[in-house]
Amino acid sequence: MYFHSLQFLFFLTATFALYWSVHRHKWARLGVLMGASVLFYSMWTPWPILLFAGATAINHLCIKGFRRFESQGARRALLTLSVVSTLGVLCAFKYADLFRESARVLLAPLGLEVRAEPFGLLLPVGLSFFTFQALSYVIDHYRGEIEKERTYFEHLLYLLFFPHLVAGPIVRASHLIERFDDVPSLTAEQGGQGLYRIAVGLAKKLVIADVLGSGLVDPVFATPDAYTSAECFVAAVAYSFELYFDFSAYSDIAIGTAALFGFKFEENFNRPYLATNLFEFWSRWHISLSTWLRDYLYRPMGGNRVSKPRALFNLMVVMGLGGLWHGADWRFAIWGLAHGAMECLIRVWWWVTGKPPKEGPVAMVRAGFGMLATFLVVVLTRVVFRSPTLEHAGEMYLRLMEGSMGLANVSTLVWVMLAVAAVSHVTPLRLFHQAGALFVRMPVPVRAVVLVAVGLGVRHLASVETRPYVYFQF
Structure with missing residues (x-):
């Protein structure tokens, strides 16, 4: 169910x-x-x-x-x-x-x-x-x-x-x-917020994630040789958005459902693709797993309180095991170790140069480049995560490096969903909360009509096959 x-x-x-x-x-x-x-x-x-x-x-x-x-x-x-x-x-x-x-x-x-x-x-x-x-x-x-x-x-x-x-x-x-x-206890406002989170989760899953998955990601990753390099790259980007909107949708519905019974779950995502480095990315992505690995594995191993080589070793172990947690395949461990290796490079760079400043025009430019580079690293490493085998991932990487152009196989609906995904991801959180507050203030009959309309809209837009949540396999 x-x-x-x-x-x-x-x-x-x-x-x-x-x-x-x-x-x-x-x-x-x-x-x-x-x-x-x-x-x-x-x-x-x-x-x-x-x-x-x-x-x-x-x-x-x-x-x-x-x-x-x-x-x-x-x-x-x-x-x-x-x-x-x-x-x-x-x-x-x-x-x-x-x-x-x-x-x-x-x-x-x-x-x-x-x-x-x-x-x-x-x-x-x-x-x-x-x-x-x-x-x-x-x-x-x-x-x-x-x-x-x-x-x-x-x-x-x-x-x-x-x-x-x-x-x-x-x-x-x-x-x-x-x-x-x-x-x-459950106030009308709390109940409304819970329903709002559930509605948002349904829209994320059925309108954005499933459309991106079935409309581009699945066919491209199944046979990358049948697509151009540009289409393969767009598919890799689409997969990162599919994964985020699929998993964060489940978290939204879980948080909203728990709220209906009087329990408050912590947030599990915080706009991870706005991260300016991989450390920040993992503090924003699947927060409950990242904090678990920090509190029950990294810190007990010594964390940052040990020598610098040992701290780097601890980081690699945690990221490797964290990757393997995602699936019974060594490619998940390789994916985790790749992130760990790049985090080690970032940490060594900070040890040598010091952490970059967070304010000023130079900091803004640096943050922009960092955000773009981090997103690119996340997208490219997820090719290993998404591919069924390492050999298949190798084929995808070779196709990406060929440099062939053309985007004829990317449908208009996929482009629209990518745009919706990107815009919604960068939208300030205060607007998201304001929309929730507006929903809560609506009279109950109006809220019911809105939910029905959202449901009908979701059913109409999600004309693709309903898919299980990606993280069910983990």
């Missing part, structure tokens, strides 16, 4: 009505959310719920152990058990075949045989998001950053809550489980 389906609309309406009918009673409202979350996930396949429940049980017992044992050795042993078991599930279901095939290729020259047949384990939807959120909760307890011990039911609901379950964002405890005791 996708967020952009009519089925989800009915599901959300029924869950909303039932939740607010019992919202004053903690266990009743949490029971509604748990039932809805299990039903929501079961629309794909129900068996991973048992896997998630088992992994949560182990972590929950480890958290109880943190509070029972004063010995630092015992606490570290429990933390190790939690981390190994949780990552073990991820590695088994997501990376087992990648490791098997890599071992087979590496050991074959030595005469050692490794199983040739794939394990064929089904990857549960949202497993990567579940894993990182589960680990953050256990680690926060270990660090003493969470004071109250919760029940297993609350712990499981925190991880399974349906708005963020299958494609994020990665929600910290302070924004969800620590709010379970509070009697929720």
